[in-house]
Amino acid sequence: MPNTVEIAPAALRALKHRRARRDRAALVAAIDGLAADARPPGSKRLTNTDGLHRLRVGDWRIVYAAIEAEARVVVLRIARRDKVYRGVGRLIPPPGTGA
Secondary structure, rough: OOOEEOOHHHHHHHHHHHOHHHHHHHHHHHHHHHHOOOOOOOOOOOOOOOOOEEEEEEEEEEEEEEEEHEEEEEEEEEOOOOOOOOOOHOOOOOOOOOO
8 A cells, every 4th residue: 555645844945945856856766656655775774853854865865754553654844864864853753652
């Protein structure tokens, strides 16, 4: 069963502002691939986060949450590798906070 892929507004803005067509095309292809497989080869679970994963696309990283019970993938952040992990713990509230 294919996953529904949602893109957060900040991630969508980052994707639209990619000036290099090649980078943008590779990112879009990787995001489209998440619909078929929420954990494609090369994806890694981020440590100290609640179910976040990252996918490498050249120098870019896609940070996403895979919600298997709902067959849904939410792309939260798209950024260069040197900036993508800043504040990543705040993307999803930690478990037990009631949020």
